[in-house]
Amino acid sequence: MRARLRGRAFLAISLLFLIGALSWTGPVLAEERGRVTNLPLPRYVSLKAAEGNVRRGPSLSHRIDWVYTRRGVPLQITAEFGHWRQVRDRDGAGGWVHYSLLSGVRTVIVDQDMLPLLRAPRPEAEVLAKAEAGVIARLGECSIDWCRISADGASGWVPKTAIWGVDADEIRE
Template sequence: MLRTLLLAALAAGLLTVKGATAAESRGPVTNLPLPRFVSMKASEGNVRRGPSLTHRIDWVYVRRDLPLEITAEHGHWRRVRDRDGAGGWVHYSLLSGVRTVLVEEDMLDLHTRPNADMPVTARLALGVIAELGDCEADWCEISAGGYDGWAPKTALWGVDPEELRN
């Protein structure tokens, strides 16, 4: 009985298994990888305790483009977590596939190329949200406030350390 309940919860996306294989780490609704990063499409979004309108609202995200990590899916709902590890269930219509990152280092240097010895094009303050571009092994190209350049992945939240993009 317990095994059946655990399997049902896993299939519904209400439970995840750490170290799951690639076949098991796909969302049951979208078939997209879990976990994965997205951003807030709306300027305001309720975060609920469970995947329905009947569940209590724990708080409200009020920052458009905020990067979030989807950790589970259930129908039209996505369980997300933010940079601080706080999370809950958000309706999928409030989320966007546009990738953004949160700057985690104050006065982060943006370089012209993915190399710390290259010229600095701009500096970004701690907490700035930037749009994510290409990513190499240790660097990502980002843009914010009309400035763009390359930053070390370690200074960004919203991109997986092994993620490559082009």
């Protein structure tokens, strides 16, 4: 009898912990690490597949809320649970995606229409091409204020404030 009660108590505590972990939406500390991968949270990834189901919770039994239909779309991972990653897109919409649908390849979305891609990270630099709002580009190196991006054979430097998928203080070489 005592063992059965201990088992039920353990199950109840485990369920409360799981529910709390899945519903917590408080601030994420910059030094936080994922319990599964030990990688920093939050962090950016991209959608590897042409389609990716976004679920209400971290399992196949949870309802699909919507489907991403653009390969390469940048997403921010905010939590981990087993083989599932809680993600958020540039609009703030989020849900759970299976890790096999995600890639570590960094991409960004252009937020500014007809964004000039510049030869150098300076406002007066030569314009090499222009990118429309909504273009998904591969992320290259970044300084404090500028990032190098490439899409459809064109590449150049853009202000960080004109793209989504990179942190304001992030530096990449």
